Amino acid sequence: MYAFQNDYSECCHPAILKRLSALETEALSGYGTDGICAAAANKIRQAICCPQAAVHFVTGGTQANMIVIDACLRPWEAVIAADSGHINVHETGAVEGTGHKVLTAPAKDGKLTPVMIEEICRTHTDEHMVRPRMVYLSDSTELGTIYSKAELTAIHELCRDKGLYLFLDGARLGAALCAEGNDLTLADLPRLCDVFYIGGTKNGAMLGEAVVIPNPSLLPDFRYQLKHRGGMLAKGFLLGVNFDVLFTDNLYMQLAAKADQAAARLKAGLLRLHVPMLADAPANQLFPILPNSWIGQLRQNFTFEIWGQNDPEHTCIRLTTSWATSSEAVDALLTAIEECQSQIGQ
Numbered sequence: 235m236y237a238f239q240n241d242y243s244e245c246c247h248p249a250i251l252k253r254l255s256a257l258e259t260e261a262l263s264g265y266g267t268d269g270i271c272a273a274a275a276n277k278i279r280q281a282i283c284c285p286q287a288a289v290h291f292v293t294g295g296t297q298a299n300m301i302v303i304d305a306c307l308r309p310w311e312a313v314i315a316a317d318s319g320h321i322n323v324h325e326t327g328a329v330e331g332t333g334h335k336v337l338t339a340p341a342k343d344g345k346l347t348p349v350m351i352e353e354i355c356r357t358h359t360d361e362h363m364v365r366p367r368m369v370y371l372s373d374s375t376e377l378g379t380i381y382s383k384a385e386l387t388a389i390h391e392l393c394r395d396k397g398l399y400l401f402l403d404g405a406r407l408g409a410a411l412c413a414e415g416n417d418l419t420l421a422d423l424p425r426l427c428d429v430f431y432i433g434g435t436k437n438g439a440m441l442g443e444a445v446v447i448p449n450p451s452l453l454p455d456f457r458y459q460l461k462h463r464g465g466m467l468a469k470g471f472l473l474g475v476n477f478d479v480l481f482t483d484n485l486y487m488q489l490a491a492k493a494d495q496a497a498a499r500l501k502a503g504l505l506r507l508h509v510p511m512l513a514d515a516p517a518n519q520l521f522p523i524l525p526n527s528w529i530g531q532l533r534q535n536f537t538f539e540i541w542g543q544n545d546p547e548h549t550c551i552r553l554t555t556s557w558a559t560s561s562e563a564v565d566a567l568l569t570a571i572e573e574c575q576s577q578i579g580q
């Protein structure tokens with residue numbers, strides 16, 4: 235079986251396992267107060283060129299989103315997201331569970347624009363409605379699209395004018411930053427965002443996301459919030475190890491670039507076979523639209539997500555590559571798709 239289901243199907247990069255096993259019986263202080271977390275946080279501050287940013291490690295993306303959004307908002311304040319945004323569709327109401335409404339804008343390619351945000355602000359006018367106070371976006375988005383520096387800057391400027399916090403979910407930040415055509419860097423993010431997170435789980439870590447808070451007004455009490463919402467891991471050093479290794483010798487970006495290279499090889503092959511795609515996705519997730527009749531045959535040797543029914547005869551699937559996806563796996567999938575074309579037809 236070849237895996238295209240996810241970018242977190244493999245355990246982790248071997249350098250992380252090696253570092254963990256070297257720690258075997260070493261006694262470290264708990265709850266992220268250890269030296270490994272401190273070193274990892276420093277490496278992240280260096281990589282983003284923001285010495286004053288706070289860095290906190292949590293186990294997963296839903297947890298990061300829920301904790302950050304709830305930390306920033308007063309009870310009556312709401313967060314703006316694309317309708318396809320992860321917090322709106324795939325987090326089981328975790329954000330709403332903290333009492334904050336998610337206000338959504340229809341975003342065809344998964345990306346928010348200033349016009350969409352302004353429209354939501356315009357229609358939320360008084361104290362009988364929730365008050366929009368934060369913009370949530372992810373890079374890459376749910377549809378694998380990425381934000382350009384100009385797009386993110388325009389959103390940042392609007393947020394500043396409207397008094398909105400800008401929160402970037404970076405569950406797949408590495409893949410976005412290494413994607414073809416991307417012009418954003420890690421160092422741009424603390425300037426443009428009030429808070430963001432750097433995803434480890436989907437980029438070679440065993441687990442973990444690094445929440446980065448450059449905006450000093452959001453710093454007070456964040457560790458109380460972490461603990462209150464169940465995000466303060468007793469063995470916090472396990473998270474620190476992942477990021478300490480990933481932010482040594484640029485491993486984080488190298489792994490993301492590998493995932494993107496596999497996706498680019500796959501995308502080139504799919505385009506050569508004239509397979510239509512749901513969106514122009516340059517990072518590590520692709521959304522080809524296939525005849526329903528191919529799905530069963532492909533499922534025999536490949537794992538992937540069914541994204542949705544495109545029309546009665548066609549299904550959109552999601553193919554995700556990771557740092558561990560081999561060229562052999564990509565070529566095997568392309569061959570299988572070519573066989574479907576010739577044996578089953580459109």
Ligand SMILES: Cc1ncc(COP(=O)(O)O)c(C=O)c1O
Nearest residue numbers: 294295296297320372403405406
């Ligand atoms: C953009 C984004 N944010 C957050 C998450 C949630 O992560 P987790 O499944 O670790 O809670 C995901 C997971 O797929 C994601 O793609």
